[in-house]
Amino acid sequence: MITLDCLGQKCPLPVIALARQIRNVDVGGAVRVLADDPAAANDIPAWCRMKEQEYLGSPEPNAFDVRRLS
Amino acid sequence: MGVPAGAAAYMDAATAVPLHPVAAEALVAALADGWADPARLYSASRRAQQLSDAARAAFAEALAVRPDEVSFWSSGTQAAQAAVLGGLLGRRRQGQTLVHSAIEHSAVLHAAHQGQSVEVGVDRLGRLDLAAWDDAVSAPGVALAGLISASHEVGTVQPVAAAAECCAESGVPLYVDAAQSVGRVPVPPGWSMLSASAHKWGGPPGVGVLVVRKGVRWISPYPQDDLYRPGAIGALDLPAVVAAAASLRAVLAEAQTEGVRLSALVDRIRERVAATVPDIEVVGDPDDRLPHLVTFSCLYVDGEALLHALDRAGFAVSSGSSCTASTLRPSHVLEAMGVLSHGNVRVSLHRGTTEAEVDRFLAVLPEIVANIRKEAGM
Numbered sequence: 001m002i003t004l005d006c007l008g009q010k011c012p013l014p015v016i017a018l019a020r021q022i023r024n025v026d027v028g029g030a031v032r033v034l035a036d037d038p039a040a041a042n043d044i045p046a047w048c049r050m051k052e053q054e055y056l057g058s059p060e061p062n063a064f065d066v067r068r069l070s
Numbered sequence: 071m072g073v074p075a076g077a078a079a080y081m082d083a084a085t086a087v088p089l090h091p092v093a094a095e096a097l098v099a100a101l102a103d104g105w106a107d108p109a110r111l112y113s114a115s116r117r118a119q120q121l122s123d124a125a126r127a128a129f130a131e132a133l134a135v136r137p138d139e140v141s142f143w144s145s146g147t148q149a150a151q152a153a154v155l156g157g158l159l160g161r162r163r164q165g166q167t168l169v170h171s172a173i174e175h176s177a178v179l180h181a182a183h184q185g186q187s188v189e190v191g192v193d194r195l196g197r198l199d200l201a202a203w204d205d206a207v208s209a210p211g212v213a214l215a216g217l218i219s220a221s222h223e224v225g226t227v228q229p230v231a232a233a234a235e236c237c238a239e240s241g242v243p244l245y246v247d248a249a250q251s252v253g254r255v256p257v258p259p260g261w262s263m264l265s266a267s268a269h270k271w272g273g274p275p276g277v278g279v280l281v282v283r284k285g286v287r288w289i290s291p292y293p294q295d296d297l298y299r300p301g302a303i304g305a306l307d308l309p310a311v312v313a314a315a316a317s318l319r320a321v322l323a324e325a326q327t328e329g330v331r332l333s334a335l336v337d338r339i340r341e342r343v344a345a346t347v348p349d350i351e352v353v354g355d356p357d358d359r360l361p362h363l364v365t366f367s368c369l370y371v372d373g374e375a376l377l378h379a380l381d382r383a384g385f386a387v388s389s390g391s392s393c394t395a396s397t398l399r400p401s402h403v404l405e406a407m408g409v410l411s412h413g414n415v416r417v418s419l420h421r422g423t424t425e426a427e428v429d430r431f432l433a434v435l436p437e438i439v440a441n442i443r444k445e446a447g448m
Binding site for chain 2: 042
């Protein structure tokens with residue numbers, strides 16, 4: 001799984017990184033975003049809903065997993 | 071950009087509405103007599119008392135309550151916190167818990183966090199989960215319930231009547247924060263306490279109104295002479311109270327016409343923004359909403375950059391994005407709804423808003439959003 005280290009970055013930067021980097025994984029593959037901006041926990045799942053990708057949850061604090069669906 | 075900037079368009083009515091002409095007139099007129107302390111026993115004081123009584127009677131009529139149920143406070147926030155804290159104290163023998171929605175104004179949440187509270191969630195459109203509300207208010211130890219009449223951030227009207235029924239069945243008084251509704255749309259009956267804020271309808275800033283219905287036990291959380299009678303701490307700005315009363319009457323007289331006009335402009339914003347700006351989410355209930363308020367979030371856009379760009383283009387709007395908040399946290403309302411919080415813009419209209427201003431906003435927005443995205447590499 002690709003890990004994007006966005007710790008210390010303010011929103012929307014982690015979401016921008018996710019949108020750019022998810023193109024580099026195959027459909028069905030997953031990306032882990034590390035982000036500690038307080039908006040990330042809300043905005044990463046919201047991005048998944050808007051862009052029809054799958055939010056896999058937060059396995060640990062400040063980590064968010066997303067599966068590419070399209 | 072092809073569209074001239076023109077005069078600045080103020081579109082943040084949900085924060086404060088420009089002073090209504092009737093308020094300005096009444097304010098000047100009331101300065102002559104409103105300076106005196108109404109509680110004294112000389113003639114200047116009696117004139118001030120008459121002004122105060124007339125303002126109270128005007129509010130009672132406008133809100134369809136008794137004059138002695140109306141009290142004045144130094145802001146909407148003070149009125150809201152007096153409702154919560156005084157309502158909890160009045161019921162302390164029955165319980166300690168405040169039940170409130172997750173989308174209350176921060177004024178109510180700050181008061182809630184001083185004691186025990188239970189938060190009830192909302193759906194994706196920002197509407198209260200009534201089943202969870204019913205469970206929460208019927209639990210043992212509930213002293214008070216608090217519900218905003220309509221969301222100040224996304225405009226969704228809350229099911230006040232149904233929520234009030236749940237409260238009545240459990241014998242729990244309901245406090246309604248009606249700051250965004252009073253002067254614009256009716257608030258359904260069934261509540262025990264209600265607060266409003268004059269600068270949200272075009273009255274002067276610094277006037278809050280609290281209604282405590284007869285039979286509702288309220289005890290002042292502040293050191294005061296009469297702990298059982300709600301009222302401001304210290305001297306009131308009586309001329310501002312008089313102006314607030316006069317402007318509410320004027321605003322109510324035009325509320326229906328203005329509501330129809332502004333609601334059509336909001337519909338236009340909802341439709342055009344969604345059609346002309348890619349990767350955007352218009353949030354809140356499209357139909358059961360306040361007439362004057364619309365909120366949307368733009369993917370990949372920094373909310374602060376968007377507000378500054380709109381300000382440079384001549385538009386005053388607000389945002390629930392974390393980068394625009396003093397706390398640097400995203401709006402608790404957007405979080406509770408689970409909608410995008412960055413790139414967020416709240417547009418709220420008032421009687422001075424013109425169709426031309428709205429059209430100019432809609433004309434400049436797509437390019438402003440595109441430029442910010444381009445700078446961010448999107």
